[in-house]
Amino acid sequence: MHMHTQRLHWLVLVCCFLSTPAWSDAQTWKINLKNADIREFITQVSTITGKTFVVDPRVKGNVTVVSDRNLDTDAVYALFLSVLRVHGFGASRTGDVVRIVQSATVKQSGAPVNDDGGSLSEEVVTRVISARNVAAAELVKILRPMIPQYGHIAAVAQANVVIISDHADNIGRLLTIIRQVDVADEDEVVVVALEQAWVGSVVEILEQVAPDQIGKSADGPQRVLVIGNDRNNTLVLRGKSGPIAEVRSLIEQLDQPATSSGSTRVFKLNHADATGIAEILNGVLIDPRGRGDNSKSENTSIQADTSLNAIVVRADPGTITEIEDILRQLDIRKAQVLIEAAIVEISVDETSAIGIEAGAADATGESVPFVSTTLNGIISNVLSNIAATAGESGKIDPVQGIASVGSPTLAVARLDPDGVSFGAILNALAVNTSADLLSTPSVLTLDNEQANILAGQTVPFRTGSFTSTNNGASNPFTTIQRQDVGIELTVTPHIHDDSSIRLEVSQSVENVVNTGLEIGEAGFSDVVTNKRSIETTILADDRQTIVLGGLIQDDLRETRKRVPLIGSIPVLGRLFQNRSKARTKRHLLVFLRPTIQRNREEVADTTDRKYKGIWQVQIESRESGSESEPQLEQIYEGRRD
Template sequence: MNRVNAHNTSFFKGLLLATLVAAGSAVWAQDPTSTNAQGEQTWTVNFNDTDIQEVIKFIAGATGKTIIIDPKVRGPIKVINSKPLTSKEVYELFLASLDVYGFTAVESGNIVRIVANRDARNLPIPTEKNVNVRDDLYITQVIPLKNTSAAKILAALRPLVPQYGHLTTYEPSNALIITDTRANVARMNELVVQLDKIGITQTDVIPLRYANATEVVNMLTQLEKPDPNRGMTTSPPVIVADKRINAVVISGDDMSRQRLKFLIDDLDRPQTKNANVRVVYLRYAKAEDVAKVLTGMMQSFTQSRQAEGAAPNTQQPGVQADPATNSVLLTADVDTMDTMLSIVDSLDIRRAQVLVEAIIAEVSDEDGKELGIEWMYRDDKYGFGASANGSRGSIGGIGSAVLAASDKNASQDDKDTALANLASGLSGLSGQMFGFGRLGERTDFLAVLKLMQSSSKTNILSTPSLLTTDNNQAVISVGRQVPFRTGSYSAVGTGGNSTIGSPFTTINREDVGLKLEVTPHINEGDSIVLDIKQEVSSLSDVSSEDGIITNKREIQTQILSSDGETIVLGGLITDEVQTGERRVPVLGSIPVLGQLFRSQTSSKSKTNLLVFIRATVVRDDKVLTGSTAEKYRLIREEQLNHVRNRGLLVRKSEIPVLPEWESRQPVIDLRQDPEPAKAEE
């Protein structure tokens, strides 16, 4: 490896001597004829603040390279060495010294350029594919990536490149371009290889035996959320559930997939087989209703899990209601039990109540007019009265009383009795009357002209008050059950043969009277939706061969009202006009004079059914207690009025009166543990 001839040897000796004398620096080289075990010439080189120009001359002679020095390259160099070096090792030492003092060497064939580090990137730097030598020679290398994005690795390597180096990416080929010393390029090349291995993406399918794939994926996704504080440069793994085969599909680098496999193995465990039984005592809800809701929900929940491909649960949930204690018995695994308890808590709440007060009134406008002449007659033996409108009974009694009172042969007692009967009969007639007649010894008659007009107004049928919980129907019915014939059977036969049997009639009893059904629904803001069905039925005066005829008026509607607002329903008016004429046979048909023996009637009626309803939301006991106390006091005040207006012969103690209203004591819940008794002081 020694390329220095004898001429060069003499030159080195003179150079070293001149340097020692002139510059005061120590540069000592071993005799050029010294060789190592391999026969290579060696030097023991030490530079003590030697000018870099002189050092470069020495290196050029030792290595045989042509060196071009940039004018900017100047200054002393200090190197301490005690080991004999070959020419190759001397050159590597020289390159390392240049890097320390801010210079570098750029090779182009056998020519070496010594320049400042910051100017090296502008020179034709050699490009090497494989870096086998780790010296400080300035080179450029292109590193292709196979698995990871070059842009992501660029961010990780940039802090490792000095200011005079250069690092960039080439996106079309996903490669890194590095310009730096061989040693630094080799170091970054090793890092790139490791980072590119981390980015290798593969896919694994992991079937599950016990757990549900969807639930496992949801849990793993939460665990694998990227944390900005970690500074991760790799992409997070992809986790997907395959419901068809109940498996988890993971895609990512090897480290991520191994971590996920361990987690999935820990999660895919059989559920406990131990029965978990709880008894939940309900405070407000009904045990049967809660059990029905839970049973339906658990069936739907189980079917949904099986449809998603989950393994069958070893502990099927069970629900049983105990009406005696108003409690529900729950049997399920731990996770399902928590869900069931949460549902029970949501259902077992105190529901608001609605107080519905109604007034059912029948407003009628009925006018009746009657015009007629009533005749009375008496002879020695008999007395009678006749009315053209058929009021024979009352007029006959009046006629007999008048004639009896005028009988001269009657005793005083009989006359007094007749006068009393006359007064009673006249008081029972309505309208205006006047009469004329002749009272003689043998034959008397009397005629009474009657004019009557009647009118009626309002009739309150009922004032019901209903209290019910939200979404529950309340019904009040006042009336009687009337039998209606629905069929009959009798003995029948053909051809002289008859079927022997007992005839019978089938009937069906139906309610006739007043009926009110209300179902409240409390909305947000205390507005109330009321489903109302109100029915008023009665027996008709008209009969039929087929059975009884009933009159029925019904209102069925849904309304929205505010809390405490009064709503009126109805307004269906029935308008009925009736006219009639009654006459005395034969006499009533005589022209002109027949008017004296006829009576005409005319009636007109209008009936309007109105329902006034007020709904009040009751959310606490105070409102309910106040409403009850108000009605209680009204009844008691009515009883007190009867006591104050009682007759002289009625004693006060004989009229019942309710006691004063007193608030009831709170109900004690026996299911709770009683408070310990306080010790007496």
């Protein structure tokens, strides 16, 4: 079946090519193909045109051509190239040999270079085009969208040429565009130096006087581009020679000496600090090296008025205009940052103790007068208290005996005034203590301004002591220094353009250890404090809660008391021992949440939220919750409801 189809296609192809007039001055062909094999079509075109084709193995497919015109040899070849192009193939001619390859690789098949007259429109050629007035790279940006995917365009910056590989007809269109774009610029560029006037003022006047010629909306051949250079007080003009001459004449009339040597202006600041702004302006405008050859420095004076938060300036009009522009950028409302902190400290104390104490005594002294294994003194205190209550009657007061014991105790005793008294106590103690400390300080501060909040107390610390003698009398003196102890938070926020915040944080939690001593008591040397602190710099997003760090402390203390020798005996020695264990755990976490307050509405919302939080605590502490929601203004009247 396949062989039959190929023969049929071949027959149709031959018939189509033979459908030509029998006699004519020049031989012509009328080509009509229907689903013919492209390789057979290439063979027939080679026969008609006499050209040599080298066909890529990947060139496959069927073609259909419908035509009612008689074509000569050149027309048949042109039609052949068009059919190849439509089916994704291309022809590249090198000498007398034509390579037929896929369009994607035709630019690499050795296309003729700069063949101006010998290439047909459908052939792939390579052209090297020189640019005279426009940069080759700029031409590539303009022409690249017009190049098909299988084409190629590149710029050589050093030679300022453009290399294009494409079909000859498309390259012809690109050449037309290049000729229209690559033209000489007839505009002139003139630099005008101003001797009296300030460049900024002259530019503004020119734009107001001739907006259609100099303004931003100016267009057409009369347009003149005017650029002011503040650095050397010059104007740069670009345009046609005629309009430039008109503008230059106007500039000469404006460049005249000022009627006064200077003027004075007072700038009241709304947000910035006058002292800081004055330092900035003096550093920018006045010669920092103090040289006398700077005329602007000699005629400029800038002072700050702190009472009005204003800047007083005396300078020439150009300098005043420059200062006004600087103040417009510096005197802006700064954003604020609300830093909310949550300081959580969890401490757990576990204490356990167990031991046995025994003692015996003979009041008559006939046997052992006194023996005891007391290690903590519990049995000694109990027996002495019981003996004191028994008196001459010998009766024991059990209430007094129970009251003298401060921990869980199992005891047995016998008190004999005329014989041996003995007692034994089993003491066991287990204590668990936990404490949670939650502090939530918050502070509002400006961007790039440090804020500090301290909640605590002022504690006296002894720094020294001495004794003076006067007339034989001693006068002791003790010097102290008071320091703040408590929870302290110091933060400096820096707001970035992407609403992230860099925070310089210093946070500490400090408390006084209860030593049981007062100043002046024997053995007291100083106040002891426990302090936990964190100093770091972090980056957080707006309203993001972050944890600064955690501090975990785990202290374990074990104490064992025993009677020498006897207490070391296995098993039996436990009757002569007392063991205790104390364990302390502390966990400190600090959380921060920065919130940017950019306008008065956000500040008001935060204030109202904090105030309503106070009211909610007040409601929860009362039995009745029927109070109406308070207004913030009522707090200034001394009431909250």
